[in-house]
Amino acid sequence: MAKTPLQFRHNGRDVAIFVDGGTNLLVALRELIGDMTPKFGCGQGGCGTCSVLIDGELHLSCLTLAETVAGRSVETLDGLKEGPNLHPLQRAFADNFAAQCGYCTPGMLMAAKALLDRNPQPSRAEVVEAISGNICRCTGYEPIINAVLAAASGGRARA
Amino acid sequence: MLELRKDIFADERDDNLKEIGKGTQRQDMLGHVTGTSPYFDDHKLQGMLHLKVVRSAHPHARLRRVDTSEAERSQGVRRVIRASDVPRNLNTLLSLINFGKDDEPSLAVDKVRYKGEPIVAIVADSRARPTRRLPR
Ligand code: FES
Ligand code: FES
Numbered sequence: 001m002a003k004t005p006l007q008f009r010h011n012g013r014d015v016a017i018f019v020d021g022g023t024n025l026l027v028a029l030r031e032l033i034g035d036m037t038p039k040f041g042c043g044q045g046g047c048g049t050c051s052v053l054i055d056g057e058l059h060l061s062c063l064t065l066a067e068t069v070a071g072r073s074v075e076t077l078d079g080l081k082e083g084p085n086l087h088p089l090q091r092a093f094a095d096n097f098a099a100q101c102g103y104c105t106p107g108m109l110m111a112a113k114a115l116l117d118r119n120p121q122p123s124r125a126e127v128v129e130a131i132s133g134n135i136c137r138c139t140g141y142e143p144i145i146n147a148v149l150a151a152a153s154g155g156r157a158r159a
Numbered sequence: 160m161l162e163l164r165k166d167i168f169a170d171e172r173d174d175n176l177k178e179i180g181k182g183t184q185r186q187d188m189l190g191h192v193t194g195t196s197p198y199f200d201d202h203k204l205q206g207m208l209h210l211k212v213v214r215s216a217h218p219h220a221r222l223r224r225v226d227t228s229e230a231e232r233s234q235g236v237r238r239v240i241r242a243s244d245v246p247r248n249l250n251t252l253l254s255l256i257n258f259g260k261d262d263e264p265s266l267a268v269d270k271v272r273y274k275g276e277p278i279v280a281i282v283a284d285s286r287a288r289p290t291r292r293l294p295r
Contacts, residue, residue: 036197040200077193078194086192093188094184094188094189097185099188099191102187
């Protein structure tokens with residue numbers, strides 16, 4: 001099968017790969033680019049652990065055709081750290097016990113980032129809404145919601 | 160006196176054991192929040208092959224014929240495993256509790272008894288390769 005050349009920005013870096021027709025973005029990121037931070041949970045849009053940002057907007061990479069991100073900017077958890085330092089959301093997740101097995105964490109963090117980028121001071125209800133597409137099988141959602149709120153108020157102090 | 164095997168956890172904590180009453184960061188947390196904790200699906204071993212299982216689409220049906228010829232010819236397919244290749248199932252729940260009677264096959268032999276019952280396993284170079292071709 002003929003492969004299609006594909007270029008996009010991956011966490012601020014230009015990447016160029018060849019994809020088979022029909023390849024989804026999750027497979028392209030994990031298997032062709034080697035970024036293992038987006039996880040495969042269900043592969044059918046039900047769990048959210050594959051969530052990435054495309055041009056700043058939250059998307060499920062398992063349901064995104066790789067070719068549709070040509071020329072666009074894709075952000076994953078791998079790009080969240082600010083140099084050697086954890087992003088405030090990562091700090092808050094660690095401090096608030098917001099990960100147990102950690103499998104949902106990449107998706108939770110990207111969903112939370114998408115929220116805080118457009119709404120730095122969300123209400124609790126807005127946080128719940130923002131992570132409503134992400135399933136956590138172990139932590140329980142309370143610590144995750146608290147972590148996002150903690151990161152948001154920490155952000156106010158920083159800004 | 161209880162002897163503590165401190166050598167085993169030497170790099171995990173210091174010796175004063177004054178942990179009660181204060182928060183302690185879990186060792187695996189940094190990996191979780193940076194997405195670097197390795198999960199089963201994240202392993203890339205040298206020469207790693209992938210296995211996919213063709214399962215029954217029917218709740219109860221006779222297996223008249225299992226045609227694996229197309230799968231065998233497919234590029235990248237290393238091996239097609241059929242029921243006759245794995246005559247004994249060593250890992251059933253029943254065998255684990257020493258139940259005695261243990262008649263659950265690894266792969267269905269002449270009949271499938273539930274929807275999703277494994278019929279054929281295909282080992283291939285990549286996940287994309289295994290194709291499905293379901294006889295009935
Ligand atoms: S893997 Fe994409 S939503 Fe579950
Ligand atoms: S921490 Fe395990 S699924 Fe959320």
